[in-house]
Amino acid sequence: MIHGMPRQNTRPTDFPPAVQQQIARLAECIVAARKALGETQAQWAARLGISQPTMARLERGDASVSAATYILCLSQLNPQLDLTVLLPRSTAPAAPAHPSAASAKTAATVAAPATPSAATGVDDFVSLLASWAPASV
Structure with a gap:
């Protein structure tokens, strides 16, 4: 075995x-x-x-x-x-060819060029969470 x-x-x-x-x-x-x-x-x-x-x-x-x-x-x-937005651009999957309106922001974020930042990964993640309005669940 x-x-x-x-x-x-x-x-x-x-x-x-x-x-x-x-x-x-x-x-x-x-x-x-x-x-x-x-x-x-x-x-x-x-x-x-x-x-x-x-x-x-x-x-x-x-x-x-x-x-x-x-x-x-x-x-x-x-x-x-879409937690893949937290990945470096080189490892994130390609955005869909025709993103829906709901995922357009995520696709744009994934496709955006990486820029150097003084923020830590924690700060980036907290900023991502803060951008989500706690709307109706």
Whole structure:
């Protein structure tokens, strides 16, 4: 029988401080957006199909919550979520030939030339989150 490579798990406490800080800032933005919508953790968790304790962990910036759960939460705030805009231009997929009106801004962002910036990746990500108006979910 052929065995695959052993599974290697990185404990959240082993993540570099910069990664932990990004998760914490993301969590703060999610809390602010949820509160701006006037919803409780329980309401938000029910909508996402997760437990309220998991929602509380997510909002504390718990790095052991899966990336998929964070992305699911973000997609509730922005149904046109496209995290590829965070990738360097050379690695981002090409924009569709005929972007829809909903994705035109994202396509333009992906196609925009990269410019040097003093902002950190955290600041770029927070700016992206701030650009999403917490409209009706």
